[in-house]
Every structure is written in structure tokens, then in C-alpha cells.
Amino acid sequence: MWIPILAAALAGLAVAWPTTTTTTPTTTALNFQPSGGLGTNSTPPFYHPLSDFDFQSLNLALNQQLLELDLFHFGLAKFTVQDFQDVQIFEADRFLIQFLADQKVSHATLLSNMIGEQAANQCTYQFPFQAVREFINFSQQIAAIGESGILGFIEHLNSRAAAQLLAQTLTASSREQMIFRQYEGLFPVPVDFQTAITQSMMWTMLAPFIISCPAGNPVIEFQNFPGLNVVNNPDPTPFINTSTPDNNTDPAITHNRSIPLSFPGRQVNLTWELPGQAIGPNSSFVTNTTAGAPQFVAWISQLNTTYTVLDNIVNQTGTTIQPNGTVFGNGSSAVVNATMFIAITDEDIFVTPFNISMINAHIVAGPAVYQAG
Numbered sequence: 001m002w003i004p005i006l007a008a009a010l011a012g013l014a015v016a017w018p019t020t021t022t023t024t025p026t027t028t029a030l031n032f033q034p035s036g037g038l039g040t041n042s043t044p045p046f047y048h049p050l051s052d053f054d055f056q057s058l059n060l061a062l063n064q065q066l067l068e069l070d071l072f073h074f075g076l077a078k079f080t081v082q083d084f085q086d087v088q089i090f091e092a093d094r095f096l097i098q099f100l101a102d103q104k105v106s107h108a109t110l111l112s113n114m115i116g117e118q119a120a121n122q123c124t125y126q127f128p129f130q131a132v133r134e135f136i137n138f139s140q141q142i143a144a145i146g147e148s149g150i151l152g153f154i155e156h157l158n159s160r161a162a163a164q165l166l167a168q169t170l171t172a173s174s175r176e177q178m179i180f181r182q183y184e185g186l187f188p189v190p191v192d193f194q195t196a197i198t199q200s201m202m203w204t205m206l207a208p209f210i211i212s213c214p215a216g217n218p219v220i221e222f223q224n225f226p227g228l229n230v231v232n233n234p235d236p237t238p239f240i241n242t243s244t245p246d247n248n249t250d251p252a253i254t255h256n257r258s259i260p261l262s263f264p265g266r267q268v269n270l271t272w273e274l275p276g277q278a279i280g281p282n283s284s285f286v287t288n289t290t291a292g293a294p295q296f297v298a299w300i301s302q303l304n305t306t307y308t309v310l311d312n313i314v315n316q317t318g319t320t321i322q323p324n325g326t327v328f329g330n331g332s333s334a335v336v337n338a339t340m341f342i343a344i345t346d347e348d349i350f351v352t353p354f355n356i357s358m359i360n361a362h363i364v365a366g367p368a369v370y371q372a373g
Contacts, residue, residue, distance in 0.1 A: 038160050045161035047114050054162060056221050057153045059120060060199055061166065062111040063220065064146040066122045067206060068176075069104035071142060072097055074127060075135040083132050087239050088250045089183060100176055107169045114162050123213035123281060133184055133237040140180035141369045142206075144339040147174050148195045149202030152356055177339065184236050185249035187257060190373055192333045193302040196353040197341055200225065200360050201300075201367050204287075207280035217281075224279055224287045228344060228366030231269040234261035236371060262336065262372045264324035270297070272316045272344055272365035292346035294318065294364040301340035301372075303327050305359065307348035316365075318344075322372075336372045343367040 033040065049055040076097055084094055112119035129135045150170050157163040178188045200223040207224055242248045247259055272294075277287045296307045297320040304327060308320045327333035343359075343366030351359050 045164070046159065047161045047165060048116065048159065049114070049162065050158035053153075054157050054159050055115065055118075055218075057157060057199060058111055058115050058162065058166070059218055060203060060220055060222065061146075061150055062108060062115060062120050063123070063210075064149065064202070064206060065104050065108040065111060066120065067125055067209065068139075068142060068146065069101055069108060070122060070125050071127060071139060072101035072104065074125075075129075075132075075139065076101070079132050079135065087132050088241070089132065089136075093183065093251065096179065100179070103172060107173065110165060110169060114165065118218050120217040121214045123217070124211040125209050126211050127209060131237070133239055136180050136183045137237050137371075140177045140184070140186075141339055141371070143173065143177040143180065144195075144369070145197075145202055145205050147177065148197045148341070149199060151194060152196040152198050152202070152353070155354065182253060183251045185240075185252060185255050185257075186236055186373070188254055190332060190338045191302055192327065192330070195301050195340060196356055197300060197367065198222075198357045198360055200357075201341065201343070201363075205367065205369070207285060210281045213281040220280075220285075223360065224285050225343070225363050225367075226273040226275050226277065226287045226289055226365040227279075228270065228272045228342070228368040230342070230368050230370055231271060232267075233369075234371045234373070236261055257373075260373055262322055262370075264322055264336070266322040268297075268320050268322055268342075268370075270310075270318050270320065270344065274316065289364055291362050291364045294344045294346060296345045296348045298343045298345050298348075298359065298363075298367075299323060299336055299340065299370070300343065300356075300367065301335055301337060302333060303353060304335045305351050305356070306335045307345070310344060336370075338373055340370050340372055341367040342370045 039045065049058060076094060084090070127138060129138050147170065150166060154163050154166055154170070174194065182188050203220055203222040204225045208227070236249070238249070240247065240249045247257075248255070273287065275288045279285050279287055294310055294313060297310050299306045299308065306323050306325065308323050310318045310320050312319045322336055325335045327335065344364040345359065345362045346364055347362045349359055349362050
């Protein structure tokens with residue numbers, strides 16, 4: 001439902017985006033204002049889509065927020081108080097998860113207002129966990145997908161006003177992953193830069209968890225790539241409560257984990273699907289790819305997309321080796337670190353965070369979350 005907020009800025013404004021610009025905004029000189037910048041004149045901000053790109057990007061972000069809202073409530077309801085206490089997650093910790101769910105309501109309301117009457121409503125979801133720590137780990141991965149997906153498109157929005165509000169949403173949401181990492185005993189902030197991915201990557205990873213949606217929800221028009229599975233994905237979910245310093249996995253502000261989840265030189269085993277699989281709400285989307293034969297694995301993390309050779313290819317299986325290297329020489333800028341993403345590609349095309357979408361045409365399968373640390 002469209003719930004009006006930001007009354008002074010949003011009320012009464014049309015939600016259709018213009019196809020051409022017919023007027024030049026009136027510019028008012030400001031004292032002590034350097035020349036340049038975007039949206040710095042006296043024209044009132046328009047907190048709505050200005051293009052189909054804007055609409056579809058905000059629509060995807062709204063679907064992400066609605067999924068997280070359901071996820072947090074579902075996890076709290078599925079497990080008993082004792083289930084949580086068995087892994088040292090107590091009443092105050094559960095209250096924080098509930099607060100994060102309430103925060104999702106605010107974020108979904110904001111996005112709904114920016115989109116207008118076409119805004120999506122909550123769907124029906126399925127989640128792949130059976131234990132509390134699996135719920136916690138899945139939540140931090142979903143938070144990472146949302147954060148990285150928005151980072152990938154926010155600077156390309158035509159509506160700078162909408163981007164402003166979305167940025168204020170993103171900076172609040174980005175704390176979620178850190179909180180859930182602390183709940184599972186992982187180092188809370190192991191990177192120097194958060195990763196950017198494309199809308200199609202984001203949608204590919206979210207779609208499998210959506211069973212059905214209301215008929216009136218707008219269609220998400222981004223590509224669904226064939227699925228990718230990391231057979232031996234590092235697993236942070238086992239609960240280890242030990243007196244050995246920094247080897248346990250109980251919730252804490254921080255652990256300097258001496259036993260890493262992954263390491264350079266580790267063999268990574270992969271399987272992937274062929275295109276043409278039905279997926280997403282009501283199985284109404286079909287996976288596809290425009291790429292050629294699989295040759296490389298793209299490791300998308302921080303500021304870099306690093307490639308390794310895809311070896312031992314048999315049908316839709318193969319292996320690769322986790323790479324080494326850092327962005328700026330320090331360990332926290334390692335190109336493989338934290339909750340990151342890998343995809344199979346036909347070329348090792350050079351991309352940077354601002355033009356990451358250029359890799360879409362070369363993705364054979366994926367991406368998938370790689371839980372590096």
C-alpha cells in the first residue's frame with residue numbers, strides 16, 4: 001500500500017517520469033557555494049523515478065526490503081527462546097533483530113512512496129535454514145546482497161533526489177550485516193570497501209527465495225542468470241564454544257578468528273545450471289545468458305573484479321583456485337574477503353565498480369555468495 005510520507009516533498013507530485021526535459025530550472029546564486037555540483041540550485045527536489053531505469057531499480061530495492069522484513073519476522077517466529085539461547089543469543093539480541101525488522105518497514109514505506117501507486121506489496125517467500133545460526137548467516141548474506149546491489153546502481157539513477165533518500169536508507173541497512181556477523185562470531189567489518197554488483201546479479205540471487213507475489217506487483221525486468229552453486233562454500237554456521245582464545249564462534253563484539261573460513265590456494269568446487277530454468281515468483285521468470293563458453297571465475301569484492309581460470313570442466317561442473325592479492329597492500333583490502341560474490345564468465349573483461357554492469361553480457365552462471373570470511 002502507498003502510505004504518504006515526506007508530505008512537503010512528496011504529496012501531490014506525479015509519479016510518471018518525463019521522457020524529455022522541456023524547461024531549464026531557475027538557478028539562484030548561493031553565497032559561499034563552489035561552482036558545479038548536481039541539484040544545488042533552488043529547484044525543489046523530486047523524490048520519484050525520472051526514468052524506467054530509476055523505476056526498475058527502486059522496484060528491485062523495494063522487493064529486497066520486503067523480503068528482509070519477512071525474513072527477520074520469520075526467523076524470530078520459527079525458533080524458540082531456548083533455540084536462541086543455546087547459541088548465546090539472548091532477549092536483548094532478539095530485540096535488536098525485531099528492531100531491524102521495524103527498520104525494514106520504514107525503508108519499504110519510503111521506497112513505496114517514491115515509486116507511488118505502482119509500488120510492490122509483500123510476496124510469499126521460502127528460506128533455506130533449519131537452525132538459528134543458519135538463519136543468522138542467511139540474514140547477513142541477504143543483507144550483503146541488498147547493500148551491494150544498491151551500491152551498484154545508486155550513482156546511475158537519473159533522480160538524484162531519490163538517490164539521496166536511498167543513500168540514507170543504505171547507510172542504515174549496511175549496519176545489519178555487521179550485526180549478524182557479530183551474532184555468528186565473525187569479524188564484524190573485515191573489508192575496507194563494500195562491494196558493488198549489478199541489478200541483474202542482485203535479482204538472480206533473490207529470485208529463488210520468492211514463491212509468489214500479488215498480481216498487481218510490477219514485473220522486475222532485470223536478467224536472471226543461470227544458477228551457480230559453490231559445492232564447498234566455507235561454512236560459518238557450526239557453533240563452537242571453546243575456551244581457546246579466538247577459536248570460538250559465540251556472539252561477540254569481535255573475534256580475531258585465528259582459523260579462517262577460507263584461504264588463498266583453496267580449491268573451490270562449482271556446479272551450475274543451464275539457461276532456461278523457471279525461477280522466481282510463480283516460476284514466471286526464465287534464466288538466460290548471452291555469454292559464450294565458460295572459461296573464468298570472476299571474484300567480485302571491494303574495488304576489484306579478479307579472475308581465475310575455470311578448470312576441470314565436465315558438463316556443468318568445474319573447479320578453480322581461490323586467488324591471493326590485495327587492493328592496497330593491507331589484509332583488510334584482500335580481493336577475497338568477507339561475504340562476497342563469484343560468477344562464471346566467458347571472458348576476463350576488465351571492469352570497475354562504476355561500470356560493473358559491463359560484465360553482465362559475459363556471465364555464464366551466477367553470481368553466488370562466497371562466504372570467504
